[in-house]
Amino acid sequence: MNNNKISFSELSALAAKLAAELNRVYQPDVNQALKIYPIPRGGVPAALAVAQHIPLLLVDSPEQADVFIDDVVNSGATRNKWKHDWPEKEFYALIDKKAGPRPSGWIVFPWEGDVVGSFDDNIVKLLQFVGEDPSRVGLKETPTRVTKAWQYWCSGYGKDPKDILKVFEGGAEKHNQTITVQDIPIYSHCEHHLTPIFGTCTISYAPNGKIIGLSKLSRLADIFARRLQVQERMTNQIADALFTHLEPMGVGVVIKARHLCMESRGVCQQGHQTVTTALRGIIKDDATARTEFMRLA
Structure with missing residues (x-):
């Protein structure tokens, strides 16, 4: 995963840039400092960094503030x-991912340490939130283990399907029937609750003079599974990637999966499978090819 660690010199430049913007809009001076409410938690060091460049007064409540300051705007x-609760007050951040050139990955500021340490701290807070003692023996190493697990579970980000879809032209000259790999295991996570999605994926394609290594179909499914997902989108992403980069006559993808967001919470009904399909080319348009694929899948 791509992470951006902000250095102290970069922090100073970001703070100076935001200070210049605030100075242009509000023109504060020592006699009438701009009243800032820093958004907990990251807004506090962000506001202190900006205060090195223009007169600011950090206040204790939103009611007292002229503007809000945070470290980063992600989603x-x-x-x-905050804008919903205080629509008359402006909101500023050192980095706004929703505006201008958008840095990818997770932003890590100097006060957060390194990427792993910062994530570990959040897991400690999660354990405390659910009523646990993170210092007890069984949980001491849990934050580090969870960090490593999520790095693996979301390792599909940053991977490009075209990098693994190596094409072979030899061996496909006379093959115009479908090639199918059935029941590829998939493990993903629901983007709504971060709970597991697990099941199987069947991928089929009708070659058009080119084939790929069979293992690449499993790797293709894994690239999209190792992201936060909804099953419908994942099914279409696999089909579209194969149809775009291999240029076959047709593609079919079927995913059968169970969702722990439904089984372990909410309705709490176990054992259901959700089935989604994505068909492209002749496997969608030709009744015989479509029937053959659905029989295999």
């Missing part, structure tokens, strides 16, 4: 929450 959810 925009935090900003939306």
Whole structure:
């Protein structure tokens, strides 16, 4: 996964840039410093960094503030929450991923340490939130283990399907029937609750003078499974990637999976399978090819 660790010199430059923007809009001075409410937690060191460049007064409540300051805007959810409650107050951040050139990956500021340490701290807070004692023997190494596990579970980010879909032209000259790999195991996570999705994926394609190594179909499914997903999108992503990069006459993908977000919470009904399909080319348009694929899948 791509992570961006901000150095102290980069932090100073970001703070100076934000200070210049605040100075342009509000023109604060020593007699009338701009009143800032820093968004907990990252907004506090961010505001202190900006205060090195222009007169600021950190206040204890949103009511007292002229503006809000945070360290980073990721999805925009935090900003939306504060703007909903205080629509008359402006919201600023050192880095806004929703505007301008968008840095990819997770932003790590100097006060957060390294990437792993920062993530470990969040797992400690999660354990405390559910009522556990993170210092007890069984949980001492849990934050580090969870960090490594999520790095693996989400290892599909940053991987490009075209890098693994090596094409062979030899051996496909006279083969115009479908090639199918059945029941590829998939392990993913639901993007709504971060709970496991697990099941099988069947991939079929009708070659058009080119074939790929059979193991590449499993690797293709894994690239998209190792991301936060919904099953419908994952099915289409696999089909589209194969149809785009191999250029076959047709592609068919079927995923059969169980979702722990449904089995372990909410309705708590176990054993159901969700089945999704994505058909492209002749496997979609030709009734015989479609019937053959669905029989195999």
